[in-house]
Amino acid sequence: MSATSARPSHAAQPSGGAFILKKALISALVALVLFSLMIGVRTEAGPQGGLIYWTRFGDLAALVATVFGGSIIVELLRQWWGPIDKDSLVPKPVQSAMSFAGRWLAPALLVFAFLVPVIFYDQRYILDLSILVLTYVMLGWGLNVVVGLAGLLDLGYVAFYAVGAYSYALLATNFGLSFWVCLPLAGILAAFWGVLLGFPVLRLRGDYLAIVTLAFGEIIRLVIINWQSLTGGPNGVSGIPRPTMFGIPLDNSDSGLAARLGIEFSPTHRLVFLFYLILAMALLTNWVTIRLRRLPIGRAWEALREDEVACRALGINTTTTKLTAFATGAMFGGFAGAFFATRQGFISPESFTFQESALVLAIVVLGGMGSQLGVALAALTMIGGFELFRGLDQYRMLVFGIAMVLLMIWRPRGLIGHRAPTVFLERNQAISSDLVKEGHG
């Protein structure tokens, strides 16, 4: 609750075989009760509409046995590792290695990103996946302005993503506006909605703000579902025009890029173009954010996260400062949404659920609040990891949820645990994230 709360002491950690066995037995017993009905009995709607059920005691026994064995292994590991202390969880050498890696990691990643279409030109799947990862990197960087820098908890970020996507989709399909005209419009509209929501609610504190943004996200989604005449309702909008390379379409028509260059048409051309488009958009987001952090507005955002009362005492208009953060984040979300719409060619409300907001938030928090590099790494880990588990099929979300819990327990402050100062006199030294506040608004 508060930082001053008593910490549990690690002093008396009993050990020994009997203890481990007892613990494993308790775990197994708990698992037995938890899973007895949920796993042991399987229900299904029967052919006549009534419910039928059958038992699966074998599965139940296997699962309980797994918990028993797992508990022993975890306990052994824990004793071998020594008392679990947050500091020893990530050894100091690893930490310093990571901060060292941070220095060359960013440029290396950037170079790699530019080379992806070259290296993986023949692998559609990897290109598609990279585009997806970059979309989330951009969303993460956008939300990072709100959550990471300004310390405002936004649980409805996906609303702005949706506004951007639908702005482009509707403007393009109804008025035939081109992607390049719509892109700024999508950003502006999303920012406008951000201001509209932010203006009345940004004086709310902490979790009240969180629930209001969550509610706003749901409102936008429900309105999209129900306003069928405009949005097509649950069926979504299809036939959204693909982007052109500044007027030159990327298809196999006579006026297409391939024909003009006299090369053979390949659908990969469009993919490569989309890849560089989202890379450019993400890098623009990053550049603007890095710039903003060094401007008074960005410093005010961070100061707001650190101490709102002190900000007011220094004459900073906290309402407009919050609003600008909110609108900036929303704008980036809107850009990403427009890109999403043009990439998919089809959008529907299903793409804009709370799960999406939670995923982007998880990327920001796992990245290490406020760290641009961390967010990129987290997006790569989460989206890439999620794809790795594609083979698991229906277990995929289950594993994803477990991974999310474990990652939070492993690194509650995120992958990159320090903050880089925005200005310095002599030494540009990172600030440990233990000192950095998380905001309460």
Next chain:
Amino acid sequence: MSGDPILTVDRLMMRFGGIIAVNELSFTAERRKITALIGPNGAGKTTVFNCITGFYRPSGGAIRLAHDDGRTIQLERLNDFRIAKQAKVARTFQNIRLFPGMTALENLMVAQHNALMRASGLTVLGLLGLPSWREAERRAIDLARAWLDRVGLLDRADDAAGNLPYGDQRRLEIARAMCTEPALLCLDEPAAGLNARESGGLNELLLSIRNEQGTSILLIEHDMSVVMEISDHVVVMDYGVKIAEGTPQAVRDDPKVIAAYLGADEEEAIAVMESGT
């Protein structure tokens, strides 16, 4: 009580539910002088500060600020950040409120927010990196550097504020308030938690702020050695009302004041009396 008041507090009232924390309090603070507000714990001193600096909206009364250029601002009508921005009143807090995750230098840069916002063309010029913005930023850094030097923290400029020792944090908070270039500086117990050497340094700092910057200072302080040494005028509060005011000497010998401190806390009363002798 002659002269040229910068701050006039006129029958200020502050109620919290049934508690009357400040009751019909009137006093003035002279321009380019150090006015001390003292009183036992819970007397309502911090509440007065909160009313002056817009954190609380007074239940009654008036607070007027007369600027050098003749403008008079009714502080009770402004609120929130406008008091610092428009009326140029800066303050520090009884429980230090720095931006702990930002460096000392960054703390002082944040304090220059309003000036820098203007210079950065509300961010647009800054985003483009125009030379005029670069120049303004350089000047802001110079001002911050100068204040860091004044409070003896130049070598800690790039350290996180939260990592500084307590006394340094107190001085940094004063430097940060001064970076807003205030007309009136309100300090809530700046010497609390400082050792004798540090509080001596603090005295010099405050005197130099008054003499060199010409800033008027309103000071809450329990440390009587500080109050006696540097204040030009002392206002004594107890239970939300003013019980005495005058020069440090006069106040120190006032039986009402001694009684108030004795009634409230024996140690403090002894401290009052001893520090005068």
Next chain:
Amino acid sequence: MDYFAQQLINGLVLGSIYGLIAIGYTMVYGIVGMINFAHGDIFMIGGFIALISFLVLVSLGLTAIPLILLIVLLVSMAITALYGWTIERIAYRPLRHSFRLAPMLSAIGMSFVLTNFSQVSQGARVKPVPPIITGGYTLHEGSQGFAVQLSNIQIMVVLATIVVLALFTWLVSRTRLGRDMRACEQDQTMAALLGVDVDRTISMTFVIGAALAAVAGMMYLLYYGLVDFFMGFVAGIKAFTAAVLGGIGSLPGAMLGGLAIGLIETFWSAYFSVEYKDVAAFSILIVVLIFMPTGLLGRPEVEKV
């Protein structure tokens, strides 16, 4: 008028269910200061366990409906409570003193786990049950053939809610555990120094919250006659909205907020449009918070500087 009375009844019943879930949110928030995003899924699990235990009991040959319902209630409360306990133990306790957002994200992850656990273990299809409690009363026979109905199941939901709430109020206000809980809410360090077992108290908070959610889950099952793995999300968000509307941290507020959300939803569906009932509920939340930033019964936050 008759139509209005009927909607009032429906709204109060729905509101009771929301209120029971909302209490779990508000209790956890009051003590640990975190939004337990998995709580809606706990409610869903409660519904499932009620369903399965009901099926098992019936197939074991039990026929006395009241007895079956009592056993189902106890079993689902007990097992669901264990879910609450386990989740706190695994996903939240290690993050107790950490960064504010970490437990929240852990909770979101836990919510994914529970949703998908029940999808994987019980299948994605909706599970219908035949009406178990039937019959009711006609309160008023209207002129145009519209009658105000009060069904037995509605009576039961409201009665169960009242009984559970009475028990719960007694628990919080009169027992040692309740006192410990209130102490932890005020100041955990101080409570620990005075000999309160903080870990145990927090565990019990999750246990009680989960048990209440199980009651809500069972009522939902009986009232709507179905459960599915995704029902926790929507109900959870509504109940959380209710908790915030009532003033998060306030127990009467949670119940009041639940009733308010239930009524808003029902009346909006009845008089305006069913499609926009949730939009109405969320919009009213936003409007209320704009004017009462800490909800209906929340203590106003005074900022001491």
